[in-house]
Amino acid sequence: MRVLVVTAVPAERDAVTRAVGRPPSIRAVPGAEVHRAGPFDVVAGGAGPAAAAAATAFALAAARTPGTGAADSSTPDLGAPGSGTPGSGTPGSGSHDPGARDSRSPDFWSPDFRPPDFRPPDDAPYGLVVSAGIGGGFAPAAPVGSLVVASGIVAADLGAETPDGFLPVTGLGFGRDLFVPPASLVREVAEATGAVRGRVLTVSTVTGSADRTAALLAAHPGAVAEAMEGFGVAEAADRLGVPVLELRAVSNAVGPRDRDAWRIGEALAALTEAFGKIAPVVEGWTHDRLDRLRAPHRD
Numbered sequence: 001m002r003v004l005v006v007t008a009v010p011a012e013r014d015a016v017t018r019a020v021g022r023p024p025s026i027r028a029v030p031g032a033e034v035h036r037a038g039p040f041d042v043v044a045g046g047a048g049p050a051a052a053a054a055a056t057a058f059a060l061a062a063a064r065t066p067g068t069g070a071a072d073s074s075t076p077d078l079g080a081p082g083s084g085t086p087g088s089g090t091p092g093s094g095s096h097d098p099g100a101r102d103s104r105s106p107d108f109w110s111p112d113f114r115p116p117d118f119r120p121p122d123d124a125p126y127g128l129v130v131s132a133g134i135g136g137g138f139a140p141a142a143p144v145g146s147l148v149v150a151s152g153i154v155a156a157d158l159g160a161e162t163p164d165g166f167l168p169v170t171g172l173g174f175g176r177d178l179f180v181p182p183a184s185l186v187r188e189v190a191e192a193t194g195a196v197r198g199r200v201l202t203v204s205t206v207t208g209s210a211d212r213t214a215a216l217l218a219a220h221p222g223a224v225a226e227a228m229e230g231f232g233v234a235e236a237a238d239r240l241g242v243p244v245l246e247l248r249a250v251s252n253a254v255g256p257r258d259r260d261a262w263r264i265g266e267a268l269a270a271l272t273e274a275f276g277k278i279a280p281v282v283e284g285w286t287h288d289r290l291d292r293l294r295a296p297h298r299d
C-alpha cells in the first residue's frame with residue numbers, strides 16, 4: 001500500500017524519508033513537492049491546519065488524476081535533496097509573486113496548465129494518509145523524546161468563545177471536531193514503535209501558558225499531545241474516504257513557553273526511527289470492515 005505522509009516543514013519530511021535508507025525521488029505536483037521513499041510519498045505542506053489540508057487535498061487529487069502514470073514527463077523529477085534544486089522549501093512558506101514562474105512546477109501559472117499526472121506506480125490511489133512531525137507532549141503521558149499515535153484527532157480550538165467558556169464547533173450545530181483513525185492500525189503502530197496512544201489536539205496557536213494547558217486538559221482529559229496540522233490532514237483525507245493516522249515525536253512539553261527547552265533534533269531522530277518501524281506495518285495493513293464500521297466518535 002502506498003502512503004501519503006504530510007509534515008509541516010522540510011526538516012520533518014526529510015526525517016521521514018531518511019527512515020528508508022536511500023535518497024528519495026522528488027516530483028512536483030501542483031502546490032507541492034512529493035518526496036518518494038519506500039512506501040511513503042512525503043509532502044512538507046506548511047504549518048497549521050489550513051496549509052496541511054490544502055497540501056493533502058492537492059496531493060490526493062493529483063494521485064487520482066487519470067493519465068499515463070508516474071513516469072509522465074509533465075511531472076519533472078527534481079533530483080535528490082541537497083542537489084541545489086530550486087523549490088525544495090515548504091510550499092507557501094514565503095510570499096508569492098504571481099508574476100514569477102514557479103520552478104517547482106514550470107507550467108503551473110500558465111492559463112493552459114492541466115494538472116500533471118502523478119499516480120502511485122501500481123496505479124492505485126493512496127491507501128492511507130499520515131500527519132507526521134514533531135509535537136508538544138502533555139505531561140506526564142508524553143515526555144520529550146517519546147512518540148505519540150493519535151487514537152483521535154481533535155480540532156481543539158475550532159468553535160466559539162462564549163461568556164461561559166469555549167464552545168466547540170459541533171456545539172454551534174455544524175462541522176466536526178474529531179476524526180478517529182482506524183483502531184487496528186493505531187494499535188499496530190503503537191506496538192511497533194512504543195508510541196503512547198491518545199488524543200492529539202490540533203491547535204492554531206502553540207500553547208504557551210499553564211492556564212491554557214490546564215484548560216485544554218480539562219476539555220480533553222485523554223489528550224497526550226498537541227500539534228498544528230493533524231485535523232487539516234484528516235479533513236482532506238476524509239473527503240476521499242482515505243483513512244488517516246497521526247504520528248508525532250515529542251520535541252517539547254506543552255506548557256509555559258520555553259523555546260530553549262525544545263529538543264527538535266532528538267524528536268526528528270525519533271521520527272526517523274519510528275517510520276523505519278512502521279514501514280512494514282503500513283505495507284501489510286488493510287482497512288478492515290470493523291474499522292470502517294467503527295462509530296466516528298469512539299476511540
Ligand SMILES: O=C(O)c1cccc(C(=O)CC[C@H]2O[C@@H](n3cnc4c(=O)[nH]cnc43)[C@H](O)[C@@H]2O)c1
Nearest residue numbers: 008011047048134135136206207226227228229264
Ligand atoms: O527549527 C527547526 O529546525 C525545526 C525543525 C523541525 C520542525 C520545526 C518546527 O517548528 C515544526 C513546527 C511544527 O511542530 C509542531 N509542534 C511542535 N511543538 C508544538 C507544540 O508544542 N504545540 C503545537 N505544535 C507543535 C506543529 O505541528 C508545528 O507545525 C522546526
